Amino acid sequence: MIFSFKKKNKQTADLKSFEIPSFSTSVVSLLGKLRNPEIAINELTSELERDPGLYVRVLKTVNASAFGLSRKVSNIQHAVNLLGRGRLEALVLSVAVKDNLTAKNQATWLNMADFWKTASLRAAVAKTLAAELDPQTQSDVFTIGLLQDIAIPILANRHGQGYRDLFERWQTEEGLNLAELENRFFGIDHMALGAYMAECWEFPGNLIEGIGDHHDHENTALPLAVKIAALINGNAKQDNSKALSLQAAQLFNLNQEKLLPLIDQALQQSTELSAALN
Numbered sequence: 001m002i003f004s005f006k007k008k009n010k011q012t013a014d015l016k017s018f019e020i021p022s023f024s025t026s027v028v029s030l031l032g033k034l035r036n037p038e039i040a041i042n043e044l045t046s047e048l049e050r051d052p053g054l055y056v057r058v059l060k061t062v063n064a065s066a067f068g069l070s071r072k073v074s075n076i077q078h079a080v081n082l083l084g085r086g087r088l089e090a091l092v093l094s095v096a097v098k099d100n101l102t103a104k105n106q107a108t109w110l111n112m113a114d115f116w117k118t119a120s121l122r123a124a125v126a127k128t129l130a131a132e133l134d135p136q137t138q139s140d141v142f143t144i145g146l147l148q149d150i151a152i153p154i155l156a157n158r159h160g161q162g163y164r165d166l167f168e169r170w171q172t173e174e175g176l177n178l179a180e181l182e183n184r185f186f187g188i189d190h191m192a193l194g195a196y197m198a199e200c201w202e203f204p205g206n207l208i209e210g211i212g213d214h215h216d217h218e219n220t221a222l223p224l225a226v227k228i229a230a231l232i233n234g235n236a237k238q239d240n241s242k243a244l245s246l247q248a249a250q251l252f253n254l255n256q257e258k259l260l261p262l263i264d265q266a267l268q269q270s271t272e273l274s275a276a277l278n
Contacts, residue, residue, distance in 0.1 A: 015188070015196040018154055021104045023201070026051040027096045031202075034089045045076045048092075057095050058088075060276035066124035066269035068131070068138060086204070090143045093203065097150055098277055107156035109164050113278075115153070118234040119146050120274035121267065125244070126229040128266040129259075137223040144210035145229040151193035159186055171235045178233070179215045191215060217251065224252060241267055 023031070030047045033039040048055045055076065062073050062083070073079045080088055102112045126145035130138040156163050166185055170178045179189035195212030203211075213219050214230040228248045232239050238247075241264035248263075249256035 015193060018158065018193060018196075020154075020197050020200045021100045023096050023100065024051075027054070027092070030054075030092060031089065034085050034092065037085070041077050041080050044080060048076050054092070054095060054099075057277060058091055061095060061273065062091060064269070064273040064276040066120070066127060066266070066273040067142065068127055087139050090139070090204070090207065093201065094143055094146050095277065097147060097201070101150060101153045105153045105157065107153065107160070107164070110153060110156045110167075112153070114234060115149075116277055117270070117274045118232060118239070119149060120277065121239060121270040122146065122148065122229040122232050124266040124270035124273055125232065125263055126223075126225040128262050128269070129225040129228055130223060132258075132262060133224050137225065140206055140210065141223050141225045141229070143207055144214065144223075144226050147198075147207070148194065148211050148214045148226070148230065149190060150197055150211070151190040154193060154197070155182065155186070155188075155190055162186075171233050174238065177215055228252065 026047075030044070030051075033044055033047055048058065058076070059073060059079070061067060062069065062079055069082065071082075073082060076088075079091075083091070098116055102116070105112055123142050123146035126141040127138055130141045152167070156167070162185065166181050167178070170176045170181060179191050182189040191212050191214060195208050198208040198211050210222065210226055213222050214226050216222060217227055228244070231244060231247055231251075237243070241260055244263050245256045245259040248254055248259055
């Protein structure tokens with residue numbers, strides 16, 4: 001699927017002024033081999049086994065119920081055969097990004113455990129809804145939901161208390177668009193910066209575009225499941241199945257009764273997913 005990622009030319013901040021964290025040598029090597037179709041599966045397995053922590057969390061994540069596989073994966077060779085290189089690459093990227101941003105975060109007010117718990121909820125909601133709304137997008141929306149806010153820790157580090165005030169306002173006041181607030185006060189938003197980060201890390205194009213447009217409700221090319229997941233802001237009072245299903249139904253003209261059990265299911269799955277990523 002092709003998304004319509006729209007560059008925000010009016011932003012005054014220079015994306016290149018942001019220091020983008022780099023991946024470890026083992027992750028870079030593994031990604032390079034995953035992207036090379038001439039590399040044998042057993043070599044991929046050997047490469048991943050050199051990083052036991054990554055190996056274990058990739059297997060735990062792929063076996064989480066929110067990932068949506070019908071059967072358990074016992075080893076990486078099994079994962080490659082079942083998922084294909086592209087989906088396994090997206091999974092490795094997700095785990096590596098999570099490790100990277102958590103380690104580099106300097107904004108002590110931003111609880112990274114809560115940040116990834118919210119990201120896991122978005123991924124689970126997007127995947128569950130996609131199964132009903134647009135099944136062919138399930139794989140992509142899971143990754144987009146998980147990684148769509150990857151630039152928030154970077155902006156939090158750059159702008160300090162000012163960003164904290166803005167972020168907490170978004171979490172507590174209904175109807176606010178985080179990207180619009182960021183542009184108004186800082187001249188750049190987490191969607192544009194997130195897409196730039198994804199480009200630097202050589203993400204597949206569809207993931208870059210999904211990260212870069214997830215708050216754009218008018219973008220008809222963006223999967224509806226991603227737009228609904230983007231409503232999740234980390235506020236416990238708003239991120240429950242009843243509130244989310246009502247907001248999504250009103251905003252996107254959907255049936256709340258049909259959405260309610262789907263989002264409730266995703267809420268349950270997200271806890272397992274969040275634990276698997278740690």
